[in-house]
Amino acid sequence: AQKITQTQPGMFVQEKEAVTLDCTYDTSDPSYGLFWYKQPSSGEMIFLIYQGSYDQQNATEGRYSLNFQKARKSANLVISASQLGDSAMYFCAMREGTGGGNKLTFGTGTQLKVEL
Amino acid sequence: GAVVSQHPSWVICKSGTSVKIECRSLDFQATTMFWYRQFPKQSLMLMATSNEGSKATYEQGVEKDKFLINHASLTLSTLTVTSAHPEDSSFYICSSPSQGAYTEAFFGQGTRLTVV
Numbered sequence: 001a002q003k004i005t006q007t008q009p010g011m012f013v014q015e016k017e018a019v020t021l022d023c024t025y026d027t028s029d030p031s032y033g034l035f036w037y038k039q040p041s042s043g044e045m046i047f048l049i050y051q052g053s054y055d056q057q058n059a060t061e062g063r064y065s066l067n068f069q070k071a072r073k074s075a076n077l078v079i080s081a082s083q084l085g086d087s088a089m090y091f092c093a094m095r096e097g098t099g100g101g102n103k104l105t106f107g108t109g110t111q112l113k114v115e116l
Numbered sequence: 117g118a119v120v121s122q123h124p125s126w127v128i129c130k131s132g133t134s135v136k137i138e139c140r141s142l143d144f145q146a147t148t149m150f151w152y153r154q155f156p157k158q159s160l161m162l163m164a165t166s167n168e169g170s171k172a173t174y175e176q177g178v179e180k181d182k183f184l185i186n187h188a189s190l191t192l193s194t195l196t197v198t199s200a201h202p203e204d205s206s207f208y209i210c211s212s213p214s215q216g217a218y219t220e221a222f223f224g225q226g227t228r229l230t231v232v
Contacts, residue, residue: 033219035220035221043207043209043225043226043228044223044225044226045160045209045211045223045226047220047221050219050220052219091159091160095221101147101148101213101214102213103150103162103165104150104160104162104211104221105162106159106160106161107159108158108159109158109159111157
């Protein structure tokens with residue numbers, strides 16, 4: 001089974017609108033972390049937001065928020081007030097276990113296009 | 117955050133030649149480095165984990181003799197693609213595990229390899 005599933009290969013959103021990028025995950029480890037990264041066409045990986053499995057509140061970072069529904073095993077990224085510069089590939093990733101040195105497993109990504 | 121510097125950012129080489137990619141941790145000591153490969157419009161797939169002073173751990177299906185990984189010091193990990201072929205053309209990116217108070221992994225800038 002896929003550990004991280006992103007079902008939206010591509011999404012369009014109008015500038016200034018909000019958009020939700022879906023991510024579901026699968027793990028039997030009670031300790032895990034969920035990450036969202038942005039990858040523009042240049043290829044660099046830009047960290048956006050993190051949610052720990054024991055965190056009680058949904059993570060927020062500026063215009064980014066993570067809608068964490070533990071029972072559903074979903075960790076959707078919400079981008080508010082979209083900007084043209086938000087156009088990029090977005091990856092959801094999971095790190096299992098408590099060790100910060102553990103590897104990340106990535107989803108297949110969602111290509112977001114912000115339109116005028 | 118922690119800085120990982122990856123070089124070169126792009127390289128074109130002839131079939132049959134070898135290419136070395138370097139990842140340096142600039143402001144921290146990295147005992148571990150993850151190496152990912154990303155084909156166009158696909159996800160990041162972990163190839164191997166390099167460990168300072170010991171042998172790298174390769175993921176299933178990754179040829180150890182083709183993708184040589186060396187982690188000779190706490191600040192340098194290298195990936196050498198030996199006897200490169202056009203099918204090795206891809207985006208290669210390294211990542212350090214989280215450091216200190218940071219929860220996220222830190223990525224190099226990536227290397228776009230084209231084998232002609």
